Amino acid sequence: MKLAVAIDGPAGAGKSTIAKILGKKFDLMYINTGAMYRAVTFVAMKNNIAPTDIETLCSEVKKMEMHFENDELYLNGENINDRLTLPDISKNVSEYAAIKEVRTLLVDLQRNMAQKYDSIMDGRDIGTVVLKDAKYKFFLTATPEERADRRYKEFKEKHLDVKYEDILEDIKKRDYYDTHREVDPLRKADDAVQIDTTGLDIDGVVNKISKYIVK
Numbered sequence: 001m002k003l004a005v006a007i008d009g010p011a012g013a014g015k016s017t018i019a020k021i022l023g024k025k026f027d028l029m030y031i032n033t034g035a036m037y038r039a040v041t042f043v044a045m046k047n048n049i050a051p052t053d054i055e056t057l058c059s060e061v062k063k064m065e066m067h068f069e070n071d072e073l074y075l076n077g078e079n080i081n082d083r084l085t086l087p088d089i090s091k092n093v094s095e096y097a098a099i100k101e102v103r104t105l106l107v108d109l110q111r112n113m114a115q116k117y118d119s120i121m122d123g124r125d126i127g128t129v130v131l132k133d134a135k136y137k138f139f140l141t142a143t144p145e146e147r148a149d150r151r152y153k154e155f156k157e158k159h160l161d162v163k164y165e166d167i168l169e170d171i172k173k174r175d176y177y178d179t180h181r182e183v184d185p186l187r188k189a190d191d192a193v194q195i196d197t198t199g200l201d202i203d204g205v206v207n208k209i210s211k212y213i214v215k
């Protein structure tokens with residue numbers, strides 16, 4: 001059996017930053033499931049496929065070959081990482097991620113990856129659905145304002161012209177959508193360790209989680 005670490009939590013809680021560092025530290029493949037839902041959204045928007053056209057959408061998703069190299073997502077051999085965090089994708093991703101048929105296809109891919117590699121996987125439903133039997137499960141939280149502030153700084157570093165208020169609104173909308181959707185909503189698994197990262201720096205969170213992991 002491969003070792004699996006599940007990290008769930010709302011947008012901007014620091015999941016991917018933390019998972020990347022822990023992945024290096026414990027030699028685990030980092031699987032960013034949010035990037036996979038974003039890639040589906042990217043393909044849907046590029047091909048003008050509405051979230052209501054489930055048949056066309058699923059046939060496109062089945063053609064998508066996705067894998068991770070150095071923490072980055074490759075779609076059909078091309079590194080599309082930079083395009084996945086653009087505000088347009090962030091605004092629309094939750095709607096595509098709420099489609100049951102899309103989730104079934106992506107969960108299958110995610111489980112296949114976890115069968116091949118010792119992994120650390122982050123998302124919304126990893127501890128509750130994708131890797132229910134993961135040895136270690138963590139649920140990261142932080143206030144919406146702190147999460148929006150982190151995203152704002154990330155965008156500014158990339159010289160993108162964004163407004164803090166817009167990011168906060170996007171985060172609050174996604175929180176609502178992700179926790180209220182019918183299929184696999186965001187929630188803490190009963191056996192996950194909850195860590196409130198408000199006011200903690202990255203090292204603080206990494207140290208807290210590292211104490212639990214024995215490889």
Ligand code: C5P
Binds near residue numbers: 035
């Ligand atoms: O993690 P990230 O913020 O990039 O995820 C983007 C969106 O993808 C989330 O807001 C959520 O709607 C969806 N998602 C999901 N299940 C996952 C990971 C992400 O529904 N396991």
